[in-house]
Amino acid sequence: MQPLRNxxxxxxxxxxxxxxxxxxGHGAADQGVLRQIDTYFAAREGRLKLREEGGSATLIAYxxxxxxxxxxxxxxxxxxxxxxxxxxxLDAALGTVVVVEKFRRLLLWQDVRIHLDxxxxxxxxxxxxxxxxxxxxxxxxxxxxAELRAVxxxxxxEVVATGYAGLLLEDGAATPRLVDLARTAMDRAYAPYxxxxxxxxxxxxxxxxxxxxxVENGAYPQGACAETSAIGALIAAGGHAIREAVVMADxxxxxxxxxxxxxxxxxxxxxxxxxxAGPEGIRRTVTLGELLPLxxxxxxxxx
Ligand code: THU
Numbered sequence: 645m646q647p648l649r650n651x652x653x654x655x656x657x658x659x660x661x662x663x664x665x666x667x668x669g670h671g672a673a674d675q676g677v678l679r680q681i682d683t684y685f686a687a688r689e690g691r692l693k694l695r696e697e698g699g700s701a702t703l704i705a706y707x708x709x710x711x712x713x714x715x716x717x718x719x720x721x722x723x724x725x726x727x728x729x730x731x732x733x734l735d736a737a738l739g740t741v742v743v744v745e746k747f748r749r750l751l752l753w754q755d756v757r758i759h760l761d762x763x764x765x766x767x768x769x770x771x772x773x774x775x776x777x778x779x780x781x782x783x784x785x786x787x788x789x790a791e792l793r794a795v796x797x798x799x800x801x802e803v804v805a806t807g808y809a810g811l812l813l814e815d816g817a818a819t820p821r822l823v824d825l826a827r828t829a830m831d832r833a834y835a836p837y838x839x840x841x842x843x844x845x846x847x848x849x850x851x852x853x854x855x856x857x858x859v860e861n862g863a864y865p866q867g868a869c870a871e872t873s874a875i876g877a878l879i880a881a882g883g884h885a886i887r888e889a890v891v892m893a894d895x896x897x898x899x900x901x902x903x904x905x906x907x908x909x910x911x912x913x914x915x916x917x918x919x920x921a922g923p924e925g926i927r928r929t930v931t932l933g934e935l936l937p938l939x940x941x942x943x944x945x946x947x
Pocket of ligand 1: 867
């Protein structure tokens, strides 16, 4: 079976009433407003989310974007009769990463779905989604989206490529969960020689969360820092980049050692936030650039 293909556009909408009026004036049919709640759980592989919409709920498991095959089998859809109970069970077993709550007004114009979304914590948005038939070369879909875009006056600088969950994560929606993961890892650290336990939690580019603890060794130089363990977990789970980190230890202010600053910089940028935490929570947030100015980068060094 051919995968469904969409031509999509998502943009901030500073004047949803004007957008609605323009869409209706152009002949779009109003399908009414739905409440949608997407709860993203910390899955071991890929993504796992519960979508509650109107009176129904579906559990959706899908592969990471970079590994998603062009087959529908990359998706698992499960009808959920008791969403509250399932949410409780998955939260207890896996943890909740982020919840996206929105009111969505759906309008239809030709083969384009127009979503006027009010997203909790993110404001108002407009989305255009043209679903293409299997044999389409997408010319018509691009034309329809371009026409609507002009009618709805969607400016270039309002358009974003990130999904709502990603935008909330960039705003720190998963930070409390990262703190919890770092604390659990810290409590489990193997540090019988230094008696100094460190826990680290990382958020990768897909929103997946990873953690690690320091693991010492009777042959002292063989010990590994918590950052190293956490980076190993991120790589083994299929992650590529660090978007946010929590480093935790029960000391006044834990800071990553020099070697770990370099290890972090292999996967993080100068602007990546590093939260320095004690058992009770974050004490100070710095960027990796502040921790490691003039970082060595092999690509840059080679010129
Ligand atoms: N440690 C870390 O895990 N991360 C750091 O950033 C600083 C130090 C560990 C290494 C060792 O097991 C213990 O803390 C004492 O140095």
